């Protein structure tokens with residue numbers, strides 16, 4: 394007898410929340426997929442920074458010069474995908490992204506929580522820019538005007554979940570369920586679907 398849909402849904406959000414508490418947690422590294430500008434879906438690994446269970450919002454940090462920032466500015470529709478090999482559960486979340494720009498209150502607040510080694514990842518050239526050759530990889534300072542702190546390139550992505558597709562592989566009995574949320578993040582519908 395499978396557990397109840399409400400338990401499944403609550404456990405999914407607990408697991409997402411737990412992911413923000415340690416590096417080795419399942420769902421710590423999620424895949425964020427957006428609509429690319431060249432008719433290709435674009436997917437990339439991204440660290441889950443915080444979870445607001447009430448509003449069903451996930452927080453991610455990124456460089457505002459990256460292609461994903463531009464893509465999400467044009468179209469905030471996005472999908473977040475995660476898999477736990479501990480529980481064999483896939484979480485596929487559909488939602489819309491709001492961007493908090495450098496200098497905004499939310500970006501400032503998040504920036505103030507970052508350790509210096511994380512801040513340093515926002516210095517240097519724009520993500521995706523070509524580097525001259527392999528030998529230059531370890532010596533890229535001076536190639537681009539470097540913001541000493543990286544703060545002017547730091548942005549926050551708030552992903553508001555509209556639907557959760559839950560799927561668990563079991564030898565005899567694969568299970569899949571779908572949940573949707575209203576604008577406030579309240580559970581609106583739930584049900585089993587064919588895996």
Ligand SMILES: Cc1cc2nc3c(=O)[nH]c(=O)nc-3n(C[C@H](O)[C@H](O)[C@H](O)COP(=O)(O)O)c2cc1C
Nearest residue numbers: 422437438439440454455456459460461462520521
């Ligand atoms: C383990 C891992 C964690 C990552 N975490 C982040 C992250 O939190 N934010 C981010 O912008 N990029 C992160 N990246 C880099 C992205 O996957 C991606 O390569 C980069 O952001 C450029 O993406 P874009 O060209 O789609 O904008 C991470 C990469 C790896 C391998």
